[in-house]
Amino acid sequence: MRKNIAVIFGGKSAEHDISIITAHVPIIDSLLVNGKFDVWPVYIAKGGSWYADKAMNNLAFFKQDAWEEKVAKMKKIGLLFDNGLELVWPGLLSKKVKIDIVFPAMHGTYGEDGSLMGLLRMAGAPFVGCDLAASAVAMDKVLTKQVVAAEGMPVVPYVWFTRTEWKEDKETVLTKAKTLSMPVFVKPVHLGSSIGMTRVKNEKELLNAIEVALHYDDKVLVENAVEPLIEITLPIMGNDKPRVAECERPLNKTEFFDFNDKYLANGKKSEGSGANSAYSEVPANIDDDLSNKVKELGVRVYKALGCAGIARVDFLIRADTKEMYVNEVNTLPGSLYHHNWKKAGVSNMELVLELVRLAEDRFVRQKETTYTFHSDILQKVGSSGKVGLKV
């Protein structure tokens, strides 16, 4: 009996198109050829409508002209949370499909920030990847730094503030920011892919950079630039016993460019290459000692944030002193960073199936936790609503 697996992608996010790629390469492609799953591609349009049609199992569907119009003509689906997750096609010829497991493949807002995970938790459906809390913390660069620092791990000096604080008292915010040494980076807290990020060399540029960042987000991070810089990124997989892939050195940080250029502009490359494969060095050309430290620290960060399934931890390293800082955590690396996992000896199929196994394993353990209990509180409540209990 084949399991019904729903791969959820698209969504109301700036990374909508990237999500389509991740969903197909390697997730849907591997699940389909494995033959043990009935794969339901669940696409969330930019407007928020949900669709599930097996024609969307083929990446070519999203490369054809006017594919969005074709999607709009499909029957929208609804969700039922009766004893798990069910996809429902309403109407005269209504249909329901019980989903056994979900593979979220949504980047950014509503997907990677924990929103989708919350929905799936409510549904009581097992799902692949990090849970709600880890996703939400990792989505917020400041929260990530706070957790990491609280666990005694190194982060670059930083300050943060909200849009309200900026509007009410710019001087105090600027005074806080000036405690850092130039150059600094100003970043929107919740966005990835360098959107709204500026490198600031002097105080004059700082003001403008903050305005730019606040245009994209209501919370802004200002942090010291690490120079001379070696950036290292490390994919990690697992629940309680995480395993690491190879240290990777990005040679071009613009992930958007990578995906658009490598997958959508050139169909051939999508067959085999992964995100950043031509724009990164895997394994990174750093000495073994540094590589081992990165891997050790990566696992600590992964555990501290409560990651599960898969994540990618990014590091900033001073090239001259080899001082290492945790930069950020990505709970759904583009295309699962399958190009890196392959270098680490994990094929696409093994990667995807292992993530499914980890999700099922976590779900079984979660079931052991009791979330409800029988009480007679309703019988005890009086007409005033006072129970006499401290709740």
Place this chain on the structure above:
Amino acid sequence: MNNKRQTVNGAKRWLSRRHWNYIRSLVYMLQASEYIIVDFLKWHERVKDFRFVEKRKHLTFTPKTVILFTLGWIVLLATLSGAVFVFYTIASPWNYLLAALLVFEAPLIAMVSLLFFVICMRFAQYPVEQFFIARTKKHLIAHRGIKIAIAGSFGKTSMREVLKAVLSEGRKVAAPGESYNTPLSIARFVKELKGDEDVLIFELGEYYPGDVRKLAQMVRPEWGIITGVNEAHLEKFGVLKNTTDTVFELAESVDASRLYVNGESELARARSKGGNILYTRSGTEEWQVKNPNTDLSGITFTLLKNGVSINVHSSVCGLHVLGPLSAAVHIASRLGLASHEISDGIAKTKPFAHRLEPKQWPDGVTFIDDSYNGNPDGARAAIEFLASLQGRRFYVTPGLVEAGLRIKEVHEEIGKQLAKAGIEKVVLIRTSVASYMESGLQAGDFKGEILRYDDMPSALAALRALALPGDVILIQNDWPDQYA
């Protein structure tokens, strides 16, 4: 359960013959079968769903296929119109019966009409073909170039390309491209010759007894090469003796001292006569091959003759190419090419398209395309080459076609060879011969893993998901639509 499936399949086939795509499918099948009616009918019998016969290739619209396509539709529509006519003009109840018969059997009537038309065309073509053959003979008699003909069950195209590359260093050589090995395709090639060519190379195709003789009489070669005899096309020849007889029809047209025979092919060697020149991977009587080495970059070896040695490199992969290279060198030498010309010629030989052609996937996987190689000797060479490479090795095959009565032995042997070679992963396509290969693998105590897929596209998709950098994947043979 099986009965139910058979009923469903039967219903699907019946309905698909009534699909609007049926006429197109018939024309495509005729074209892909090269208008050989027996082959077409065998294929027609096997098809489960006529909507999807164009899988690997598609119908090419030529004047012939346009006529057939139009005719098919005219017959179909005329039959349906006839049904209406019958319904209103003939008395009940015969009008119901006849009209229903015409409606339901309109596809059959269309198919029979197409076949009848193909037969008529063949009769009409015969005098045209004879005219072209006569004209070609005349052209070739007048042509000053040396004619070399290649016959054999396998390896003709590779031999042609090797010979062409080697001789081209010192001579002006012309050879038909693709697999031009029928009277009309050769006639077309000869018509385009300029007349100043020094050497002309021809492939002589063999499907039925007499084919090679007919072509040899047309080409009148001074030199001949027999690349070997094996089970390829055995379905048409019935027994290997018939294949051998047909291939050796070339010997009737060539002086024994100018006939080269592949000494590695047991049947060819056994039929060779005194005076013929045998070639193997060790070389020929005159030219000895020493220190051969092969990898993905090609083949490197030393040629020795009377104390003279030439170090050569070819980017063609596999030690099995040493035989054809030796034959080409021997011929080149007899035609007066200098050692450096021979060496330069060998250096210019390149991997042949879809025949042990190495490619690199972007993720560091080596992919060897051997999809046009569909004979037992080719399979043996492919396994031998794959076994010589480093990394985790995948051998992907649907098996061979047209092995006739020896189909079981041939595939069991492939299985045994794979087991002996220590290939790590054997990927089998679920064809009618897969079980024979599995038997061979078991008999050979295969230690690796067997993966099974329904068709080649599924297997390739799976391999993309399974492969790791450093893996080597060899695709050996890809069945054309008529066998898939």
